[in-house]
Amino acid sequence: MAALSFSPGLEGVVAGTTAISSVGKEQFGLTYRGYAIEDLAAHATFEEVAFLLIHGALPDAGEYARYRKRLAGLRELSAALKTVLEQLPAKAHPMDVLRTGCSALGTMEPETEAHGAHQIADRLLALFPGMLLYWHHFHRDGRRIETASAEESHAGHFLHLLHGRPPGELQRQAMDASLILYAEHEFNASTFSARVTASTLADFYAAITAAIGTLRGPLHGGANEEAMRLLGRFASPEEAEEAVRAMIAAGEKIMGFGHRIYKKSLDPRSPIIQQWSRRLAEAAGNPLLYRISERIEAVVRQAKGLYPNLDFYSASAYHLCGIPTSMFTPVFVFARVAGWAAHVIEQRSANRIFRPVADYTGPAPRPYPPLATRG
Numbered sequence: 001m002a003a004l005s006f007s008p009g010l011e012g013v014v015a016g017t018t019a020i021s022s023v024g025k026e027q028f029g030l031t032y033r034g035y036a037i038e039d040l041a042a043h044a045t046f047e048e049v050a051f052l053l054i055h056g057a058l059p060d061a062g063e064y065a066r067y068r069k070r071l072a073g074l075r076e077l078s079a080a081l082k083t084v085l086e087q088l089p090a091k092a093h094p095m096d097v098l099r100t101g102c103s104a105l106g107t108m109e110p111e112t113e114a115h116g117a118h119q120i121a122d123r124l125l126a127l128f129p130g131m132l133l134y135w136h137h138f139h140r141d142g143r144r145i146e147t148a149s150a151e152e153s154h155a156g157h158f159l160h161l162l163h164g165r166p167p168g169e170l171q172r173q174a175m176d177a178s179l180i181l182y183a184e185h186e187f188n189a190s191t192f193s194a195r196v197t198a199s200t201l202a203d204f205y206a207a208i209t210a211a212i213g214t215l216r217g218p219l220h221g222g223a224n225e226e227a228m229r230l231l232g233r234f235a236s237p238e239e240a241e242e243a244v245r246a247m248i249a250a251g252e253k254i255m256g257f258g259h260r261i262y263k264k265s266l267d268p269r270s271p272i273i274q275q276w277s278r279r280l281a282e283a284a285g286n287p288l289l290y291r292i293s294e295r296i297e298a299v300v301r302q303a304k305g306l307y308p309n310l311d312f313y314s315a316s317a318y319h320l321c322g323i324p325t326s327m328f329t330p331v332f333v334f335a336r337v338a339g340w341a342a343h344v345i346e347q348r349s350a351n352r353i354f355r356p357v358a359d360y361t362g363p364a365p366r367p368y369p370p371l372a373t374r375g
């Protein structure tokens with residue numbers, strides 16, 4: 001047998017093929033099914049991008065109108081799901097609410113031949129914002145909100161349910177662009193987790209539930225919340241610089257920086273969300289958070305040679321849209337469910353179970369001691 005190679009964290013290991021996105025490939029950059037992220041973020045809507053990822057091609061005008069209408073028609077929660085959400089603790093983390101809500105839905109609207117991957121993907125896309133905000137409003141002030149809304153876009157729907165009124169146009173556009181940026185990123189940890197789960201022929205909800213759990217960690221999606229907690233500690237760029245230099249000197253990680261793939265280059269999504277953060281700050285007449293973010297970026301670049309990833313400027317952008325910090329990673333879920341769905345469908349189309357091997361580092365073979373002789 002050929003010598004097996006070991007790469008911690010599977011760095012540099014090709015674990016499969018995909019036609020969904022290219023990430024950090026020379027001459028390609030970041031593309032969703034061949035379209036550059038810069039073009040999609042500037043010209044498309046999140047619904048177009050979700051359709052592109054899940055169905056494999058951009059929708060024409062008729063398909064687009066029907067898809068938006070279909071998603072908008074799937075926003076209502078069943079009475080059974082509302083009961084589950086009401087039972088969850090008020091102090092639960094919103095990511096745990098989504099993880100549990102997704103799993104519970106799998107028992108109420110299970111995957112069948114008639115209700116398969118595409119139908120469930122649409123339902124989850126449509127439902128996740130309402131699922132979270134039903135729980136949020138019920139536990140915050142006892143209100144059982146209506147989770148259908150007249151908002152055509154996913155972005156507008158989420159912000160409307162959150163604030164109880166239609167969002168401003170700039171916030172709506174910023175959120176739409178952010179959902180596009182967060183929608184897909186090849187074999188990242190949560191998507192890989194969804195594919196591993198799908199590879200056992202488990203059901204669609206199992207794969208998405210596993211992905212949500214994986215996304216929550218601060219080394220992955222949870223970094224946008226951690227970045228906000230860091231930014232929120234400072235009253236000025238000078239204060240931020242001093243503290244971040246001290247953190248780096250102490251060997252601490254600065255959340256929202258670094259990336260497994262974009263090690264020597266910028267995450268191409270970062271300048272796009274940075275511009276939205278700047279525009280939101282200008283429109284609010286509140287540049288402080290943005291200035292603090294810029295200063296931290298300069299310090300981390302100079303001291304560690306690290307670039308911000310998508311999570312860093314998403315933090316200030318989301319804060320300026322009035323989103324509570326504990327909902328930052330859930331917003332990532334609202335978008336990434338499109339990518340996860342596409343990957344589960346792709347995995348199923350040419351499946352082989354994932355089963356790598358481990359290098360054994362435990363004790364050498366030894367005799368079993370009877371219970372009475374131990375201790």
Ligand SMILES: CC(=O)SCCNC(=O)CCNC(=O)[C@H](O)C(C)(C)COP(=O)(O)OP(=O)(O)OC[C@H]1O[C@@H](n2cnc3c(N)ncnc32)[C@H](O)[C@@H]1OP(=O)(O)O
Pocket residue numbers: 009218219220221223252253254255256257258259260261304306309310311
């Ligand atoms: C949308 C997303 O999910 S993007 C990722 C979001 N996650 C974060 O922002 C968390 C902070 N970043 C990190 O922890 C890492 O950069 C990861 C998890 C993103 C990538 O991890 P890896 O590819 O394993 O990078 P690795 O840990 O090998 O980093 C290389 C070096 O840079 C350092 N480094 C990496 N990220 C950071 C950081 N954010 N702050 C300080 N130092 C860092 C490491 O300590 C390591 O230094 P060393 O060589 O002296 O040991």
Ligand SMILES: O=C([O-])CC(=O)C(=O)O
Pocket residue numbers: 182184185187188189220260261309310
């Ligand atoms: O690709 C990764 O490792 C993490 C990431 O940026 C993402 O999932 O968007």
